[in-house]
Amino acid sequence: MATLIDGLLETHLTNYLPQNLQKNVDRPFVTLTYAQSLDSRIAAQPGERTAISHQETKTMTHYLRSKHDAILVGVGTVLADDPKLNCRYKKAFSFQSKASTIKPVIIDPKAKWKYLNSQLHQLVKSGEAEAPYIVIDQNTTLSDEETNCLKACGGNYIVLPLLGKSNVDQWNLILKALKDLDIKSVMIEGGARVINDLLKIQAREYKIIDSLVITIGPVFLGKDGVEVSPVSSLDLRFVRWWSGGRDSVLAALPN
Ligand SMILES: NC(=O)C1=CN([C@@H]2O[C@H](COP(=O)(O)OP(=O)(O)OC[C@H]3O[C@@H](n4cnc5c(N)ncnc54)[C@H](O)[C@@H]3O)[C@@H](O)[C@H]2O)C=CC1
Numbered sequence: 001m002a003t004l005i006d007g008l009l010e011t012h013l014t015n016y017l018p019q020n021l022q023k024n025v026d027r028p029f030v031t032l033t034y035a036q037s038l039d040s041r042i043a044a045q046p047g048e049r050t051a052i053s054h055q056e057t058k059t060m061t062h063y064l065r066s067k068h069d070a071i072l073v074g075v076g077t078v079l080a081d082d083p084k085l086n087c088r089y090k091k092a093f094s095f096q097s098k099a100s101t102i103k104p105v106i107i108d109p110k111a112k113w114k115y116l117n118s119q120l121h122q123l124v125k126s127g128e129a130e131a132p133y134i135v136i137d138q139n140t141t142l143s144d145e146e147t148n149c150l151k152a153c154g155g156n157y158i159v160l161p162l163l164g165k166s167n168v169d170q171w172n173l174i175l176k177a178l179k180d181l182d183i184k185s186v187m188i189e190g191g192a193r194v195i196n197d198l199l200k201i202q203a204r205e206y207k208i209i210d211s212l213v214i215t216i217g218p219v220f221l222g223k224d225g226v227e228v229s230p231v232s233s234l235d236l237r238f239v240r241w242w243s244g245g246r247d248s249v250l251a252a253l254p255n
């Protein structure tokens with residue numbers, strides 16, 4: 001397995017990483033990456049955590065995390081998955097004294113997620129993850145307990161006028177705010193609303209995704225599964241495929 005995954009990381013992905021592609025001036029470099037079934041679904045049911053990636057493609061995801069400043073997910077994902085959102089790719093930092101870090105960013109306009117009770121909070125306390133930025137709407141009221149806990153850990157809120165805005169305006173605000181916080185590259189992992197919005201913007205409006213890396217697992221999740229699709233057609237260029245012991249990975253630059 002080590003040989004297979006090394007081939008993917010060193011040979012196939014090099015041309016799709018932030019540091020090897022043109023830098024953006026007004027927003028971070030955006031990599032959209034997720035794991036889908038053969039029928040283009042990322043979860044078996046809405047709000048259900050569903051393992052699609054094999055261990056070797058999970059390793060690839062952590063390699064990608066090691067190459068980005070931030071990892072972004074929507075609140076639906078943290079509520080469903082209670083994810084770790086850290087970087088567990090060992091090779092990337094084996095010659096460094098400090099572990100590779102990545103800043104979690106959670107889009108949670110109405111502050112529904114409780115950081116205090118999350119697995120991420122436990123990992124932050126044990127030094128295994130970074131405290132997150134939580135993107136909230138400017139009219140959302142926060143509890144003192146949550147705010148104090150987040151800030152004491154080194155996290156913070158990013159307060160933006162999100163609600164009532166178009167998707168495009170929301171994403172422009174979010175990405176500009178990240179850039180202002182010196183985040184130069186962001187790996188966006190999901191969930192379905194986030195992926196579908198970005199694919200739709202890319203297909204219909206303008207370039208928002210710089211790099212696309214999709215793991216495809218050999219499973220059908222069926223009609224109850226949560227579908228991801230850009231709605232209208234979207235062409236890809238510089239397409240590269242890698243096949244491992246079980247999954248395949250597509251890396252591409254969207255048009
Ligand atoms: N297979 C995979 O690679 C992945 C699968 N998932 C799965 O996806 C599912 C969660 O997907 P969803 O429920 O669609 O949740 P989501 O994670 O896309 O979050 C959606 C919510 O985030 C907020 N949001 C997102 N974009 C926003 C914007 N531009 N402006 C303002 N607010 C915004 C809204 O509150 C929205 O309701 C879970 O089952 C999870 O396991 C999640 C990530 C990756």
Ligand SMILES: Nc1nc(O)c(N)c(N[C@@H]2O[C@H](COP(=O)(O)O)[C@@H](O)[C@H]2O)n1
Nearest residue numbers: 035050051052053061081083084085189
């Ligand atoms: N790459 C990948 N493969 C799958 O099969 C998945 N279900 C996901 N989900 C995403 O990964 C997050 C979990 O991350 P941690 O391992 O807990 O750090 C989850 O929240 C989804 O964003 N990804």
